[in-house]
Amino acid sequence: MSLGKFLVRRILQGIFVIWGAITIMFGLRAVSPGDPASLMLAEGATQELIEQVRREEGLDQPIYVQYFDYLQGIVTGDFGYSWQSNREVEAMVIERIPATVELAVAATIVAVAIAIPLGVISATRRNQPSDYGATLFSLLGISTPNFWLGLMLILVLGVWTGVFPTGRRPVGLGEAAMTFAQTGSPGDLFTWLRYITLPALTLGTYFTALITRLTRSGMIDELGKPYVTASRAKGLPNVLVRYKHVLRNTMIPIITVLGLQMGTLMGGAVITETVFNWPGLGLRLIDALDTRDWPLMQGIILFIAVAFVVINIVVDALYSYLNPQVRE
CATH class of the missing domain: 1.10.3720.10 (MetI-like)
Incomplete structure (x- = not known):
């Protein structure tokens, strides 16, 4: 197998791993107890305000619609906003890298x-x-x-x-x-x-x-x-x-x-x-877990998954270059 085909196969496998991490994290959010809209608001928020937030965030949509909206946001570079700080997730992740x-x-x-x-x-x-x-x-x-x-x-x-x-x-x-x-x-x-x-x-x-x-x-x-x-x-x-x-x-x-x-x-x-x-990201992840800030947790886990996959692909490419037998 040529080096190019080997890298293409590894990249496709890496994309599948990243998609799996995204899906698992979204599934955990879906089955976790509690109302996400309530977590975004201060304690004592009225039911009308909670329902308004649910509509604005698309939380009143079926779960599969929320899932595909989330995937679309990731593809376009929109990871959402932190529920607790109302800051862009990508900015909060990048500053801790x-x-x-x-x-x-x-x-x-x-x-x-x-x-x-x-x-x-x-x-x-x-x-x-x-x-x-x-x-x-x-x-x-x-x-x-x-x-x-x-x-x-x-x-x-x-x-x-x-x-x-x-x-x-x-x-x-x-x-x-x-x-x-x-x-x-x-x-x-x-x-x-x-x-x-x-x-x-x-x-x-x-x-x-x-x-x-x-x-x-x-x-x-x-x-x-x-x-x-x-x-x-x-x-x-x-x-x-x-x-x-x-x-x-x-x-x-x-x-x-x-x-x-x-x-x-x-x-x-x-x-x-x-x-x-x-x-670093680890400390921010613990803070997000404490506050159940799911968008931030998902962003951090996604970055770690991407970093792990990229490092593995680079190592495999170098190793296959040095030892072509691993491509077989």
């Missing part, structure tokens, strides 16, 4: 910086204390709930020692970078770094454990192949063989997992953002 992306990227950097060295050490020193330590770390990382780890980091590194702040960040990465470019002062960058450290460690812990185990298994598999023996027989240093050849061949599946996990991190940052009051 940078914070979520910053946290996901920072968590990925933390995971890679810790996991790959641990995986290499564990693979090259099998059945030694360092290998057991890396394995134990992976087990703890996968088993530890993110919310508990976040609270412990806040307690130890925030409250007891005061090394890192625990509240909402005062400046974003874009603002800090712009200030640095204009004034040459790195103060805002350091402030942003201090605020993102604990959330990135919390979100990246599970990811770190996964990449450590993947690196270890990949390295062990590569170390047993004939080209490694031939390279050592030629007198190449072990460090050169280990990092230039073995680790390089191991990185292909790791890069694939990194790309796929980026989508997972963006969707899975809800708990971490809530614990650290991080102003």
Whole structure:
């Protein structure tokens, strides 16, 4: 199968997944208890006013009519208005995207910086204390709930020692970078770094454990192949063989997992953002759930679904380019 046909098939599958997410969210709204018109108004609104809102919002129409109207709005870029703030949903989603992306990227950097060295050490020193330590770390990382780890980091590194702040960040990465470019002062960058450290460690812990185990298994598999023996027989240093050849061949599946996990991190940052009051999509989603703001919830879930699908398609395209056998 050609690369073009492969991408077309993956895009069609992605569109189907996005449509499924939209349909499920709309179905949940339809079966949820309560009158949406009442949620849009203040407590104590008259029945006449509630009926007027129902007519204006099309809530008095059959459910299938509401569904197709909602699909038409999404296709045309109209995601509706928040029931609580009366703001455009797309604007409320877009303004929170940078914070979520910053946290996901920072968590990925933390995971890679810790996991790959641990995986290499564990693979090259099998059945030694360092290998057991890396394995134990992976087990703890996968088993530890993110919310508990976040609270412990806040307690130890925030409250007891005061090394890192625990509240909402005062400046974003874009603002800090712009200030640095204009004034040459790195103060805002350091402030942003201090605020993102604990959330990135919390979100990246599970990811770190996964990449450590993947690196270890990949390295062990590569170390047993004939080209490694031939390279050592030629007198190449072990460090050169280990990092230039073995680790390089191991990185292909790791890069694939990194790309796929980026989508997972963006969707899975809800708990971490809530614990650290991080102003991203996850925290806004929790606020929307508390107020039953369905248009806002649908907009956030739709963005996460689209981001996940796009990341998966890009990773599949890169991987199929590097390894054409996956297209078969």
